[in-house]
Amino acid sequence: MKINGGFDVAGGIENCMWLSSSSTSSALRRQHFLIRTLCASSTPQTSHNQMERVHCASISIPEADAEGVIRKITPVLDRTRHKGQAGRIAVIGGCREYTGAPYFTAISALKIGADLSHVFCTKDAATVIKSYSPELIVHPILEESYSVREDERETVSSYILAEVRKWLERFDCIVVGPGLGRDPFLLNCASDIMRHARQLSIPIVIDADGLYLVTNNIDLVRGNSLAVLTPNVMEYKRLLEKVLNCDVNNDNQSEQLRLLSQKIGGVTILRKGKEDLISDAKTVTKVSTFGSPRRCGGQGDILSGSVAVFTSWARRYVMSGIPSSETSLNPLILGCVAGSVLLRKAALRAFLSKKRATLTTDIMEFLGQSLEEISPAE
Numbered sequence: 001m002k003i004n005g006g007f008d009v010a011g012g013i014e015n016c017m018w019l020s021s022s023s024t025s026s027a028l029r030r031q032h033f034l035i036r037t038l039c040a041s042s043t044p045q046t047s048h049n050q051m052e053r054v055h056c057a058s059i060s061i062p063e064a065d066a067e068g069v070i071r072k073i074t075p076v077l078d079r080t081r082h083k084g085q086a087g088r089i090a091v092i093g094g095c096r097e098y099t100g101a102p103y104f105t106a107i108s109a110l111k112i113g114a115d116l117s118h119v120f121c122t123k124d125a126a127t128v129i130k131s132y133s134p135e136l137i138v139h140p141i142l143e144e145s146y147s148v149r150e151d152e153r154e155t156v157s158s159y160i161l162a163e164v165r166k167w168l169e170r171f172d173c174i175v176v177g178p179g180l181g182r183d184p185f186l187l188n189c190a191s192d193i194m195r196h197a198r199q200l201s202i203p204i205v206i207d208a209d210g211l212y213l214v215t216n217n218i219d220l221v222r223g224n225s226l227a228v229l230t231p232n233v234m235e236y237k238r239l240l241e242k243v244l245n246c247d248v249n250n251d252n253q254s255e256q257l258r259l260l261s262q263k264i265g266g267v268t269i270l271r272k273g274k275e276d277l278i279s280d281a282k283t284v285t286k287v288s289t290f291g292s293p294r295r296c297g298g299q300g301d302i303l304s305g306s307v308a309v310f311t312s313w314a315r316r317y318v319m320s321g322i323p324s325s326e327t328s329l330n331p332l333i334l335g336c337v338a339g340s341v342l343l344r345k346a347a348l349r350a351f352l353s354k355k356r357a358t359l360t361t362d363i364m365e366f367l368g369q370s371l372e373e374i375s376p377a378e
């Protein structure tokens, strides 16, 4: 099918597109070429509802195939593989108030196909999270201010970091923030964990209270090419105010997102909303596959777990065994596109089944089936 001035794009395109700002550098053109190549070589599937063309600073780029991205990066279920090879994810979050959020993130990662999913949370939250599921490995090691005496804080925070460090380098991706809360002592420990993960070059998805933390200390992520921020409407607004000192501009959302990412040193940002917009300062991608009209809490938590798994898989895909011409793809963008589309597909199926009663738990139950329809296990 020919779109946008004559590019040939293979089937399977579904409401996902790549945009560009004014940059026309050869690196950028190359990235777009590679995305088209990646998509064109995946299994064709002709669901072309809502083909769109989006303009950003006068240059329009053809749509990419989000399902094609999922098919490419999802590892085959090879019988020779051992436990852990399909991904080890950790969530830093879970406190007295919130136990659902870290659970949704961690269990979604498993349901999509990760082998191991850990949760590092406070002691109060740990027993509750364990009781939701025996599949999760739960570490009750975080502390809030109320449980630590002033004179013990330094020792306790060193102990917490040491405990997390024992595990960190085993993880393919960590998610910081779902249900973390905003206790200052806890947030300081989370900052230490983020710095350490960065030193070890471990990808970090930052969501919810992790975004609150980062918004108040942008240096925690500035220039980290392995960080993904996943703000919802309010979290994005706060980030914009802090970093660009301005309000949301609905007339030029793509360019504003690209600028925000650029100002934070090219950090990948997935802006959630009616349409998900994704940018790493070079490109802007939009995913608008229809999901569900239900806005029950917890869907963002599923998304962060989903992005974590797909980012790990995309990194492996990009780093090993593929033609060198594809190695300049940004795996974090591929992970965001894949995570966003899968959540939307699962949300749609859950809504068709449960209508107004649709809850986040129902959406989770459709993650496997939705992935199976795109990338069958056998």
Ligand SMILES: NC(=O)C1=CN([C@@H]2O[C@H](COP(=O)(O)OP(=O)(O)OC[C@H]3O[C@@H](n4cnc5c(N)ncnc54)[C@H](O)[C@@H]3O)[C@@H](O)[C@H]2O)[C@@H](O)CC1
Pocket: 097, 098, 099, 100, 101, 102, 177, 178, 179, 180, 181, 208, 209, 232, 233, 234, 235, 297, 298, 300, 301
């Ligand atoms: N079951 C659970 O344990 C859940 C816990 N959660 C946790 O709750 C904590 C706070 O997260 P919040 O997301 O509430 O963050 P905030 O406390 O920053 O609240 C965001 C606010 O924005 C509002 N809002 C959302 N979308 C909007 C839109 N489109 N237009 C206008 N206003 C909008 C919400 O109603 C909410 O009042 C985090 O730790 C998060 O992970 C949530 O993830 C939801 C599920």
Ligand SMILES: Nc1ncnc2c1ncn2[C@@H]1O[C@H](COP(=O)(O)OP(=O)(O)OP(=O)(O)O)[C@@H](O)[C@H]1O
Pocket: 208, 231, 232, 233, 272, 273, 274, 275, 276, 291, 292, 295, 296, 297, 298, 299, 300, 301, 302, 303, 340, 343, 344
């Ligand atoms: N108005 C909308 N129409 C369609 N999809 C939406 C809409 N708003 C959000 N979504 C989708 O729902 C998912 C979760 O986004 P949301 O804004 O609810 O995150 P969140 O507030 O962080 O959720 P959580 O309750 O888990 O914290 C995203 O993938 C997004 O695409």
Ligand SMILES: [Mg+2]
Pocket: 207, 208, 232, 300, 301
């Ligand atoms: Mg959220």
